Amino acid sequence: MIDYIKGQGAELNPAYAVLDNHGVGYMINISLTTFNSVQRAQQSGSDVKLFVYEAIREDAHLLYGFADRSERELFVLLISVPGVGPNTARVILSSLPPSELVQTIAGNNAAMLKSVKGIGAKTAQRIIVDLKDKINGVDDALLSGTALPSGEVFDEAMSALVMLGFTKQMSQKALKKLFADNPAISVEDAIKKALKMM
Numbered sequence: 001m002i003d004y005i006k007g008q009g010a011e012l013n014p015a016y017a018v019l020d021n022h023g024v025g026y027m028i029n030i031s032l033t034t035f036n037s038v039q040r041a042q043q044s045g046s047d048v049k050l051f052v053y054e055a056i057r058e059d060a061h062l063l064y065g066f067a068d069r070s071e072r073e074l075f076v077l078l079i080s081v082p083g084v085g086p087n088t089a090r091v092i093l094s095s096l097p098p099s100e101l102v103q104t105i106a107g108n109n110a111a112m113l114k115s116v117k118g119i120g121a122k123t124a125q126r127i128i129v130d131l132k133d134k135i136n137g138v139d140d141a142l143l144s145g146t147a148l149p150s151g152e153v154f155d156e157a158m159s160a161l162v163m164l165g166f167t168k169q170m171s172q173k174a175l176k177k178l179f180a181d182n183p184a185i186s187v188e189d190a191i192k193k194a195l196k197m198m
Contacts, residue, residue, distance in 0.1 A: 005065070006049040009042045014094075017065060019048055028052065028065035029086075032094035037067035055086050064090065071098045074135075081130045083123050092116050105131050154179060157190040161198075170198055 007021035014035045018025045028050055041048045050065030051072045066072040078089035095116040104112045105128055113124035161171035174194040
């Protein structure tokens, strides 16, 4: 499974981005939220990094890309709801930024979901019922409006803690505090200190 693709932005429009990674162009479907992030990265001249979800079907192998893990997590939750496919999930994430979507689901706001093109009353209600209890893992950072620290050190420490059996929510909470106190912390120190906190 591909976790992320990093490369030069070769092509970009609101529906997809093409990333050039060592001479291979990956066409990745994106939301408007991710489009804005990719645009900013391109303007600053830096490489673009997209977290990827692979949708493998008999007739197609599609890639969906996200500016951060939280948006990808919401996408995966959305497509777990019966009647919500990858393209519908992408439309939802384009219409409602991740933080707004989390608040919409947490607040039982079916009317807001119904305002998204292609979402009817039944689907809106189903999304809320199915996902209200599942958004706990992604909601802390999004509801508070503070993004998780980004970078390889944070990602590696996070992966290690999850592999050790700790929940994503507990791991994020501990690592966010550690990185706020010391942004230059090493992977090893972050893991050791996080283990003491949990």
